[in-house]
Amino acid sequence: MTVTPLQIRSRLGDYAVEFVDGGAWAQELAVMEYTFVVVDENVWRLHADGVLAPLRDAAPVVLPISEDAKVYAAVAELYDLVAARAAKRNCVVVSIGGGITQDVTGYLASTLYRGVRWVYAPTTLLAMADSCIGGKTSLNHGAHKNLIGTMYPPERVLVHALFVGTLSDEDYFSGLGEVVKLHLLGGEGAVDELREALPALLAREPGAVRGATRASLLIKRAYIEEDEFDRGRRNLLNYGHCFGHALETATGFAVPHGQAVIIGMLLAGAVARRRGLLAAAEERRRRVQLLLPVLLDRPLPDETAVTRVVEAMKYDKKRTGEGLALVMVGDGLQAVQIADLGEDEVRDALAELPELYQT
Protein backbone atom coordinates (compact mmCIF):
# COMPACT_ATOMS: atom_id res chain seq x y z
CA MET A 1 0.00 0.00 0.00
CA THR A 2 1.44 3.38 -1.01
CA VAL A 3 1.17 6.17 1.53
CA THR A 4 2.05 9.69 0.41
CA PRO A 5 5.25 10.96 2.04
CA LEU A 6 5.09 13.97 4.33
CA GLN A 7 7.35 16.95 3.68
CA ILE A 8 8.55 18.80 6.76
CA ARG A 9 9.79 22.37 6.45
CA SER A 10 12.66 23.29 8.74
CA ARG A 11 15.01 26.24 8.99
CA LEU A 12 17.71 23.62 9.43
CA GLY A 13 16.85 21.93 6.11
CA ASP A 14 13.60 20.46 4.80
CA TYR A 15 13.13 16.72 5.10
CA ALA A 16 10.65 13.98 4.25
CA VAL A 17 8.92 11.18 6.11
CA GLU A 18 8.50 8.22 3.77
CA PHE A 19 6.24 5.25 4.50
CA VAL A 20 8.04 2.12 3.35
CA ASP A 21 6.91 -1.46 2.88
CA GLY A 22 8.69 -4.73 2.18
CA GLY A 23 12.48 -4.84 2.40
CA ALA A 24 13.63 -2.68 -0.53
CA TRP A 25 14.38 0.27 1.76
CA ALA A 26 16.88 -1.76 3.83
CA GLN A 27 18.53 -2.95 0.63
CA GLU A 28 18.77 0.66 -0.57
CA LEU A 29 20.44 1.73 2.71
CA ALA A 30 22.80 -1.25 2.56
CA VAL A 31 24.26 -0.18 -0.78
CA MET A 32 24.62 3.51 0.11
CA GLU A 33 28.23 4.68 0.33
CA TYR A 34 29.99 5.80 3.51
CA THR A 35 27.20 4.80 5.87
CA PHE A 36 27.68 4.40 9.61
CA VAL A 37 24.77 2.16 10.60
CA VAL A 38 23.57 2.04 14.22
CA VAL A 39 20.75 -0.32 15.26
CA ASP A 40 18.89 -0.72 18.59
CA GLU A 41 20.06 -3.99 20.20
CA ASN A 42 16.54 -5.45 20.49
CA VAL A 43 15.57 -4.44 16.99
CA TRP A 44 18.73 -6.11 15.67
CA ARG A 45 18.04 -9.28 17.68
CA LEU A 46 14.48 -9.48 16.38
CA HIS A 47 14.92 -8.30 12.78
CA ALA A 48 18.50 -9.10 11.70
CA ASP A 49 17.30 -12.24 9.94
CA GLY A 50 14.25 -10.52 8.55
CA VAL A 51 13.76 -7.06 7.10
CA LEU A 52 17.21 -5.84 8.24
CA ALA A 53 19.16 -8.80 6.76
CA PRO A 54 20.57 -6.68 3.87
CA LEU A 55 22.29 -4.46 6.45
CA ARG A 56 24.42 -7.34 7.81
CA ASP A 57 27.12 -6.45 5.28
CA ALA A 58 27.14 -2.81 6.38
CA ALA A 59 28.82 -3.75 9.69
CA PRO A 60 26.13 -2.19 11.88
CA VAL A 61 26.94 -1.01 15.39
CA VAL A 62 24.46 -2.58 17.80
CA LEU A 63 23.43 0.01 20.38
CA PRO A 64 22.66 -1.00 24.00
CA ILE A 65 19.31 0.56 24.93
CA SER A 66 18.32 2.00 28.27
CA GLU A 67 17.79 5.47 29.68
CA ASP A 68 21.17 5.00 31.43
CA ALA A 69 22.78 4.44 28.03
CA LYS A 70 21.36 7.70 26.62
CA VAL A 71 24.43 9.57 27.79
CA TYR A 72 27.46 11.36 26.36
CA ALA A 73 29.69 8.31 26.98
CA ALA A 74 27.61 6.33 24.46
CA VAL A 75 28.11 9.06 21.86
CA ALA A 76 31.84 9.19 22.65
CA GLU A 77 32.11 5.45 21.90
CA LEU A 78 30.43 6.04 18.57
CA TYR A 79 32.86 8.90 17.74
CA ASP A 80 35.71 6.41 18.28
CA LEU A 81 34.12 3.90 15.95
CA VAL A 82 33.50 6.50 13.25
CA ALA A 83 37.06 7.79 13.58
CA ALA A 84 38.38 4.25 13.11
CA ARG A 85 36.59 3.88 9.78
CA ALA A 86 37.65 5.24 6.42
CA ALA A 87 34.58 7.41 5.86
CA LYS A 88 34.84 10.68 7.75
CA ARG A 89 33.26 14.04 6.97
CA ASN A 90 31.25 12.44 4.15
CA CYS A 91 29.76 9.72 6.33
CA VAL A 92 26.00 9.20 6.52
CA VAL A 93 24.67 8.15 9.91
CA VAL A 94 21.86 5.63 9.42
CA SER A 95 19.99 4.80 12.60
CA ILE A 96 17.28 2.27 13.26
CA GLY A 97 15.49 2.14 16.61
CA GLY A 98 13.19 3.99 18.99
CA GLY A 99 13.51 7.36 20.70
CA ILE A 100 16.67 6.43 22.59
CA THR A 101 18.46 5.45 19.37
CA GLN A 102 17.15 8.62 17.75
CA ASP A 103 18.43 10.82 20.56
CA VAL A 104 21.90 9.23 20.74
CA THR A 105 22.48 9.03 16.99
CA GLY A 106 20.88 12.41 16.31
CA TYR A 107 23.29 13.97 18.76
CA LEU A 108 26.13 12.05 17.10
CA ALA A 109 25.12 13.18 13.60
CA SER A 110 24.67 16.80 14.67
CA THR A 111 28.07 17.11 16.34
CA LEU A 112 30.25 14.92 14.12
CA TYR A 113 32.23 17.33 11.94
CA ARG A 114 29.62 19.95 12.98
CA GLY A 115 26.90 17.94 11.26
CA VAL A 116 26.85 14.99 8.85
CA ARG A 117 24.03 13.47 6.82
CA TRP A 118 21.52 11.43 8.85
CA VAL A 119 18.82 8.94 7.83
CA TYR A 120 16.52 7.61 10.55
CA ALA A 121 14.14 4.61 10.59
CA PRO A 122 11.98 4.73 13.75
CA THR A 123 10.95 1.34 15.16
CA THR A 124 8.65 2.24 18.07
CA LEU A 125 5.19 3.75 17.70
CA LEU A 126 6.31 6.75 19.76
CA ALA A 127 9.23 7.44 17.45
CA MET A 128 7.19 6.87 14.26
CA ALA A 129 4.17 8.94 15.24
CA ASP A 130 5.83 11.66 17.26
CA SER A 131 9.54 12.05 17.96
CA CYS A 132 10.91 11.43 14.43
CA ILE A 133 9.94 14.97 13.43
CA GLY A 134 10.71 18.16 15.28
CA GLY A 135 14.48 17.86 15.19
CA LYS A 136 15.23 17.49 18.89
CA THR A 137 18.12 15.33 20.08
CA SER A 138 18.67 14.82 23.82
CA LEU A 139 21.04 13.14 26.25
CA ASN A 140 20.60 12.49 29.96
CA HIS A 141 23.23 13.79 32.35
CA GLY A 142 23.47 12.53 35.91
CA ALA A 143 19.98 12.54 37.36
CA HIS A 144 18.82 15.05 34.76
CA LYS A 145 16.79 13.70 31.86
CA ASN A 146 17.34 15.32 28.46
CA LEU A 147 19.66 17.98 29.92
CA ILE A 148 21.94 18.08 26.87
CA GLY A 149 20.74 18.40 23.31
CA THR A 150 20.79 19.88 19.85
CA MET A 151 18.28 20.71 17.15
CA TYR A 152 19.07 18.57 14.12
CA PRO A 153 16.43 16.86 11.97
CA PRO A 154 17.32 13.79 9.89
CA GLU A 155 17.41 14.34 6.11
CA ARG A 156 15.10 11.35 5.62
CA VAL A 157 12.77 9.44 7.93
CA LEU A 158 11.72 5.95 6.83
CA VAL A 159 8.63 4.57 8.58
CA HIS A 160 8.26 0.78 8.34
CA ALA A 161 5.05 0.30 10.30
CA LEU A 162 5.50 -3.48 10.67
CA PHE A 163 8.21 -2.88 13.28
CA VAL A 164 5.51 -2.24 15.89
CA GLY A 165 4.55 -5.93 15.68
CA THR A 166 7.45 -6.90 17.95
CA LEU A 167 7.06 -4.11 20.53
CA SER A 168 6.12 -5.00 24.09
CA ASP A 169 2.61 -3.95 25.16
CA GLU A 170 4.18 -1.41 27.47
CA ASP A 171 6.13 0.26 24.65
CA TYR A 172 3.26 0.05 22.19
CA PHE A 173 0.79 1.62 24.61
CA SER A 174 3.36 4.24 25.49
CA GLY A 175 3.31 5.32 21.84
CA LEU A 176 -0.48 5.23 21.79
CA GLY A 177 -0.49 7.82 24.57
CA GLU A 178 1.26 10.30 22.26
CA VAL A 179 -0.98 9.33 19.32
CA VAL A 180 -4.11 10.09 21.35
CA LYS A 181 -2.58 13.34 22.62
CA LEU A 182 -1.79 14.55 19.10
CA HIS A 183 -5.26 13.66 17.81
CA LEU A 184 -6.88 15.60 20.68
CA LEU A 185 -4.76 18.58 19.61
CA GLY A 186 -5.79 18.04 15.98
CA GLY A 187 -9.47 19.05 16.06
CA GLU A 188 -12.84 17.32 15.61
CA GLY A 189 -11.99 15.49 12.37
CA ALA A 190 -8.86 13.94 13.87
CA VAL A 191 -10.70 12.87 17.01
CA ASP A 192 -13.52 11.26 15.01
CA GLU A 193 -10.99 9.38 12.86
CA LEU A 194 -9.13 8.15 15.91
CA ARG A 195 -12.33 7.00 17.63
CA GLU A 196 -13.14 4.92 14.54
CA ALA A 197 -9.60 3.56 14.12
CA LEU A 198 -8.99 2.74 17.78
CA PRO A 199 -10.02 -0.97 17.75
CA ALA A 200 -7.74 -1.67 14.74
CA LEU A 201 -5.00 0.39 16.31
CA LEU A 202 -5.24 -1.55 19.56
CA ALA A 203 -4.91 -4.73 17.45
CA ARG A 204 -1.78 -3.23 15.78
CA GLU A 205 -3.21 -3.61 12.28
CA PRO A 206 -0.49 -2.22 9.96
CA GLY A 207 -2.94 -0.09 7.94
CA ALA A 208 -4.28 1.49 11.12
CA VAL A 209 -0.76 2.05 12.47
CA ARG A 210 0.30 3.74 9.22
CA GLY A 211 -2.87 5.87 9.13
CA ALA A 212 -2.63 7.00 12.76
CA THR A 213 1.11 7.64 12.40
CA ARG A 214 0.66 9.84 9.35
CA ALA A 215 -2.26 11.69 10.94
CA SER A 216 -0.27 12.26 14.16
CA LEU A 217 2.72 13.60 12.23
CA LEU A 218 0.48 15.91 10.17
CA ILE A 219 -0.89 17.40 13.38
CA LYS A 220 2.55 17.73 14.97
CA ARG A 221 3.92 19.25 11.74
CA ALA A 222 1.52 22.18 12.03
CA TYR A 223 2.85 22.95 15.51
CA ILE A 224 6.55 22.58 14.80
CA GLU A 225 6.60 24.40 11.48
CA GLU A 226 5.02 27.40 13.15
CA ASP A 227 7.28 27.33 16.21
CA GLU A 228 10.32 25.23 15.40
CA PHE A 229 12.40 26.44 18.32
CA ASP A 230 9.80 25.92 21.05
CA ARG A 231 9.03 29.52 21.93
CA GLY A 232 5.22 29.51 21.97
CA ARG A 233 2.62 27.36 20.22
CA ARG A 234 4.81 24.26 20.34
CA ASN A 235 4.36 24.33 24.14
CA LEU A 236 0.84 23.06 23.57
CA LEU A 237 2.39 19.70 22.58
CA ASN A 238 3.10 19.50 26.28
CA TYR A 239 -0.56 18.51 26.79
CA GLY A 240 -0.64 15.57 29.23
CA HIS A 241 3.06 16.08 30.01
CA CYS A 242 2.73 18.64 32.84
CA PHE A 243 1.12 16.11 35.19
CA GLY A 244 2.73 13.26 33.23
CA HIS A 245 6.35 14.30 33.83
CA ALA A 246 5.56 14.96 37.47
CA LEU A 247 4.06 11.46 37.81
CA GLU A 248 7.12 9.89 36.19
CA THR A 249 9.43 11.78 38.54
CA ALA A 250 7.26 11.09 41.60
CA THR A 251 7.22 7.35 40.89
CA GLY A 252 10.90 7.07 39.91
CA PHE A 253 9.83 6.37 36.31
CA ALA A 254 7.76 3.33 37.36
CA VAL A 255 4.90 4.64 35.19
CA PRO A 256 5.85 4.30 31.49
CA HIS A 257 6.02 7.66 29.68
CA GLY A 258 3.00 7.32 27.41
CA GLN A 259 0.89 5.98 30.25
CA ALA A 260 1.92 8.95 32.38
CA VAL A 261 0.82 11.20 29.50
CA ILE A 262 -2.60 9.51 29.43
CA ILE A 263 -3.02 9.96 33.18
CA GLY A 264 -1.81 13.55 32.68
CA MET A 265 -4.59 14.13 30.14
CA LEU A 266 -7.17 12.62 32.53
CA LEU A 267 -6.01 15.03 35.25
CA ALA A 268 -5.84 18.03 32.90
CA GLY A 269 -9.45 17.22 31.88
CA ALA A 270 -10.52 17.26 35.53
CA VAL A 271 -8.87 20.66 36.08
CA ALA A 272 -10.48 22.03 32.88
CA ARG A 273 -13.90 20.78 34.02
CA ARG A 274 -13.46 22.29 37.46
CA ARG A 275 -12.49 25.62 35.85
CA GLY A 276 -15.62 25.55 33.67
CA LEU A 277 -13.59 25.18 30.45
CA LEU A 278 -14.80 21.67 29.61
CA ALA A 279 -18.36 20.36 29.88
CA ALA A 280 -18.67 17.34 32.18
CA ALA A 281 -20.30 15.22 29.44
CA GLU A 282 -17.51 15.93 26.96
CA GLU A 283 -14.82 15.31 29.55
CA ARG A 284 -16.37 11.91 30.31
CA ARG A 285 -16.79 11.07 26.61
CA ARG A 286 -13.12 11.68 25.83
CA ARG A 287 -12.07 9.82 28.93
CA VAL A 288 -14.18 6.73 28.25
CA GLN A 289 -13.77 6.59 24.47
CA LEU A 290 -10.16 7.65 23.95
CA LEU A 291 -8.11 7.75 27.13
CA LEU A 292 -9.10 4.78 29.30
CA PRO A 293 -8.89 2.23 26.42
CA VAL A 294 -5.17 3.02 26.04
CA LEU A 295 -4.36 2.90 29.74
CA LEU A 296 -2.69 -0.39 30.63
CA ASP A 297 -1.87 0.12 34.29
CA ARG A 298 -3.77 2.29 36.63
CA PRO A 299 -1.55 2.93 39.64
CA LEU A 300 -3.22 5.10 42.24
CA PRO A 301 -0.92 7.70 43.75
CA ASP A 302 -0.94 7.52 47.56
CA GLU A 303 -0.61 10.56 49.82
CA THR A 304 3.20 10.71 49.57
CA ALA A 305 3.08 10.32 45.78
CA VAL A 306 0.60 13.22 45.62
CA THR A 307 3.03 15.41 47.57
CA ARG A 308 5.85 14.36 45.26
CA VAL A 309 3.75 15.14 42.17
CA VAL A 310 3.09 18.66 43.46
CA GLU A 311 6.81 19.12 44.17
CA ALA A 312 7.79 17.79 40.74
CA MET A 313 5.36 20.16 39.03
CA LYS A 314 6.95 23.09 40.86
CA TYR A 315 10.30 22.20 39.34
CA ASP A 316 9.06 21.46 35.80
CA LYS A 317 11.69 22.88 33.40
CA LYS A 318 8.95 24.15 31.08
CA ARG A 319 7.40 26.28 33.83
CA THR A 320 7.44 29.96 33.10
CA GLY A 321 5.19 31.87 35.54
CA GLU A 322 4.80 32.04 39.29
CA GLY A 323 2.02 29.42 39.44
CA LEU A 324 2.26 25.93 37.96
CA ALA A 325 1.97 25.45 34.20
CA LEU A 326 -0.67 23.26 32.58
CA VAL A 327 -1.92 22.64 29.06
CA MET A 328 -5.62 21.81 28.82
CA VAL A 329 -7.92 20.99 25.92
CA GLY A 330 -11.30 22.56 26.60
CA ASP A 331 -14.65 22.52 24.85
CA GLY A 332 -14.45 22.64 21.05
CA LEU A 333 -10.99 21.06 21.38
CA GLN A 334 -9.44 24.43 22.18
CA ALA A 335 -5.95 23.96 23.61
CA VAL A 336 -4.81 26.50 26.19
CA GLN A 337 -1.76 26.84 28.36
CA ILE A 338 -2.12 28.40 31.79
CA ALA A 339 0.62 29.41 34.20
CA ASP A 340 -1.51 29.99 37.29
CA LEU A 341 -2.49 26.45 38.28
CA GLY A 342 -2.80 26.32 42.05
CA GLU A 343 -1.46 23.55 44.28
CA ASP A 344 -4.99 23.06 45.60
CA GLU A 345 -6.20 22.38 42.03
CA VAL A 346 -3.46 19.77 41.61
CA ARG A 347 -4.44 18.06 44.85
CA ASP A 348 -8.16 18.14 43.97
CA ALA A 349 -7.52 16.58 40.53
CA LEU A 350 -5.28 13.86 42.00
CA ALA A 351 -7.92 13.09 44.66
CA GLU A 352 -10.39 12.54 41.83
CA LEU A 353 -8.22 9.98 40.04
CA PRO A 354 -10.10 6.86 41.30
CA GLU A 355 -13.31 8.27 39.80
CA LEU A 356 -11.52 9.30 36.60
CA TYR A 357 -10.53 5.66 36.12
CA GLN A 358 -14.17 4.58 36.19
CA THR A 359 -15.97 4.09 32.91
Ligand SMILES: NC(=O)c1ccc[n+]([C@@H]2O[C@H](COP(=O)([O-])OP(=O)(O)OC[C@H]3O[C@@H](n4cnc5c(N)ncnc54)[C@H](O)[C@@H]3O)[C@@H](O)[C@H]2O)c1
Ligand atom coordinates in the same frame (compact mmCIF):
# COMPACT_ATOMS: atom_id res chain seq x y z
N1 LIG B 1 13.97 13.56 20.43
C1 LIG B 1 12.69 13.72 20.66
O1 LIG B 1 12.02 14.56 20.08
C2 LIG B 1 12.01 12.81 21.63
C3 LIG B 1 10.62 12.90 21.81
C4 LIG B 1 10.00 12.03 22.67
C5 LIG B 1 10.76 11.11 23.37
N2 LIG B 1 12.10 11.07 23.21
C6 LIG B 1 12.91 10.10 23.95
O2 LIG B 1 12.64 8.83 23.43
C7 LIG B 1 12.91 7.85 24.44
C8 LIG B 1 11.78 6.84 24.44
O3 LIG B 1 11.74 6.31 23.16
P1 LIG B 1 10.75 5.16 22.71
O4 LIG B 1 9.57 5.12 23.56
O5 LIG B 1 10.62 5.31 21.23
O6 LIG B 1 11.52 3.84 22.95
P2 LIG B 1 12.99 3.37 23.34
O7 LIG B 1 13.96 3.81 22.33
O8 LIG B 1 13.20 3.75 24.77
O9 LIG B 1 12.79 1.80 23.24
C9 LIG B 1 11.93 1.13 24.12
C10 LIG B 1 12.21 -0.34 24.10
O10 LIG B 1 11.72 -0.92 22.88
C11 LIG B 1 12.76 -1.64 22.22
N3 LIG B 1 12.41 -1.61 20.81
C12 LIG B 1 12.51 -0.59 19.93
N4 LIG B 1 11.93 -0.91 18.77
C13 LIG B 1 11.48 -2.18 18.90
C14 LIG B 1 10.77 -3.06 18.05
N5 LIG B 1 10.37 -2.71 16.83
N6 LIG B 1 10.47 -4.29 18.53
C15 LIG B 1 10.83 -4.67 19.79
N7 LIG B 1 11.48 -3.87 20.64
C16 LIG B 1 11.79 -2.63 20.19
C17 LIG B 1 14.03 -0.96 22.66
O11 LIG B 1 15.14 -1.79 22.54
C18 LIG B 1 13.69 -0.67 24.12
O12 LIG B 1 13.86 -1.82 24.91
C19 LIG B 1 13.08 8.61 25.74
O13 LIG B 1 14.45 8.64 26.07
C20 LIG B 1 12.59 10.01 25.40
O14 LIG B 1 13.25 11.00 26.16
C21 LIG B 1 12.73 11.89 22.34
